[in-house]
Amino acid sequence: MTAVQENIWKRFSRKESLERYSIEFIVLLLFIWATRSVDIYWPFVADAPHQAVDLVKRMLPPNVSFIKDIVPAMIETINIATLSTIFALILSFPIAVLNARNTTPHPVVQAIARVIVVTSRSVNELVWGLIFVVFFGPGAVAGIAALTMRSLGFMAKLVSESIEEIDHGQVEAIRATGANGGKVFLFGVLPQIMPTIMGTTIFRWDINIRQSSVIGLVGAGGIGILLTSSMNLFKWQNVSMILISIFVVVLAGEYVSATVRKKLI
Amino acid sequence: MFSVKNLVKTYPTGQHALKGCSVDIDKAQIVSIFGPSGAGKSTFIRCINRLVEPTSGEVYLDGMEITGLKGRELHKARRQMGMIFQEYNLIERLTVMENVLSGRLGYVGFLQAMFRRFPQEYVNEAFDLLERVGLKGYHNQRADALSGGQRQRVGIVRALIQHPKILLVDEPTSGLDPKTAMIIMQLIADLAKEKGIPAIVNIHDVALGQQYADRIIGLTEGEVVFDGPPSKVTAETLTQIYGEEDWSKTIRKVEDEED
Structure with missing residues (x-):
């Protein structure tokens, strides 16, 4: 007669479960502290649903005839997105090459490239917009500059990561033919990162369409300018028409980018 | 030489x-390098073209010392050495023709290379060589659409179009089925003979290496432990190169060939 041996199984050891419970407790404390430190005026929160219904009532029906003002501003919005994407592509390419571990000429150069990438990415496009509106005055130029600055780091980062992931064998084969550095890059590196460059560019264009519709809020051109002025004048039916147009354009942009990306890669 | x-x-x-x-190596011969993994075969071949x-x-090639060369001089020396790789190392996303012409990159300018404006004589030669290795009509196919054997043929053509004075071949058959492996080795041996150039071939497959080589070099732990004709390779030689094993079935019987 052999005793039945039970196989006891527990997902976490006593120490592990203790750790998990303490982390959950800390998150709970953080939540309580955050809600108490933020100044919440509860009557306003309670009133919100009523306000929302009121706003929607004032927005309806959307002012369809306002379309004649929206179309030119929307075209400007799309052009801002396209131009800033092209500029960002051109500027990000050398930064990506200098930023990649395996193509940078020197660690110091790489560090400088990294600073550019991080700076570009850490500042929001609306902040870039505010800065460039000071430089160029309000309008599309400031918008293009702002979105270029923001896209630059994004694209440089993704492309330089793909440079770091290339198959080194192909590079070796081109070096073996006696090609110099430039031609090794042209044949050994560039074909391998081309899908990433194209994919990133289209993806960024898609993002920039969305961003360029808000940067007008700080005066940097596009549909956002029309949106702020309509809101300031309490023309809620115009506002709803603008929101619908933005929705349609963003949707169309997403469709275009998805289709092109599928074709290219 | x-x-x-x-x-x-x-x-x-x-x-x-x-x-x-x-x-x-003082004449156009096929030299097979045998040796266990990690013996330095790959390093040996890569130290030659740096x-x-x-x-x-x-390292001397036609009297020119290679290990001391720098920059442009090194690139010129590399043009004279064709290399064929284990994993083919083709540019996957480029066409067969672009891959072949990349063998002439040492002879064209940057813009010519960028816009794929290769001189007509290179293009003519590329077509001839592709036909020679049995890839007629494949010039516009992308490299990643080819089979292993076809890729290695492109690799061979890319090396030959350099007009090399020597072929450096690193495990050319390791990813191929036995029949394709034989065809590829035959092709390398034939073309090296045709062009009158020596070829150094790192190879794991002892039988295959013996079959096509004029000379065998055994490399173990970074040292040459054997250097002689294939007929001199015995079970003892293989034990010396690879270590103790029953080699009696691996050795290719020289008598068979003479029948």
Whole structure:
């Protein structure tokens, strides 16, 4: 007669479960502290649903005839997105090459490239917009500059990561033919990162369409300018028409980018 | 014609890949290099065209010393050495023709290369060589659409279009089925003979290496332990190169060939 041996199984050891419970407790404390430190005026929160219904009532029906003002501003919005994407592509390419571990000429150069990438990415496009509106005055130029600055780091980062992931064998084969550095890059590196460059560019264009519709809020051109002025004048039916147009354009942009990306890669 | 003197390579990790290898090749012959994985075969071949920087030693190709060359001079020397790789190392996303013409990159300018404006004579030669290796009509196919055997043929053509004075071949058949492996080895051997150039071939497959080689070099732990004709390779030789094993069934019987 052999005793039945039970196989006891527990997902976490006593120490592990203790750790998990303490982390959950800390998150709970953080939540309580955050809600108490933020100044919440509860009557306003309670009133919100009523306000929302009121706003929607004032927005309806959307002012369809306002379309004649929206179309030119929307075209400007799309052009801002396209131009800033092209500029960002051109500027990000050398930064990506200098930023990649395996193509940078020197660690110091790489560090400088990294600073550019991080700076570009850490500042929001609306902040870039505010800065460039000071430089160029309000309008599309400031918008293009702002979105270029923001896209630059994004694209440089993704492309330089793909440079770091290339198959080194192909590079070796081109070096073996006696090609110099430039031609090794042209044949050994560039074909391998081309899908990433194209994919990133289209993806960024898609993002920039969305961003360029808000940067007008700080005066940097596009549909956002029309949106702020309509809101300031309490023309809620115009506002709803603008929101619908933005929705349609963003949707169309997403469709275009998805289709092109599928074709290219 | 070609000579390696006392080649040493010590990697920064302290690994002694080559401990003073000397090899002389004075005629157009196929030299198979045998040796276990990690014996330094790949390092040896890469130290010749300086894809790997040798620690010390000399390499002479037609009287020119290679290990001391820098920049432009090194690129010119590399043009004279064709290399064929284990994993083919084709540019996957480019066409067969672009891959072949990349063998002439050492002879064209940057813009010519960028806009694919290769001189007509290179293009003509590329078509001829592709036909020679049985890839007629494949010039506009992308490399990643080809089978392993076809890719290695492109690799061979890319090396040959350099008009090399020597072929450096690193495990050309390791990813191929036995029949394709034989065809590829035959092709390399035939073309090297046709062009009248020597070929150094790293190869794992002992039977295949023996079959096509005029000479066998055994490399073990960074040292040349055997150098002689294939007919001199015995079970003892293989034990010396690879270590103890029953080699009786691996050795290709020389008598068979003479029937």
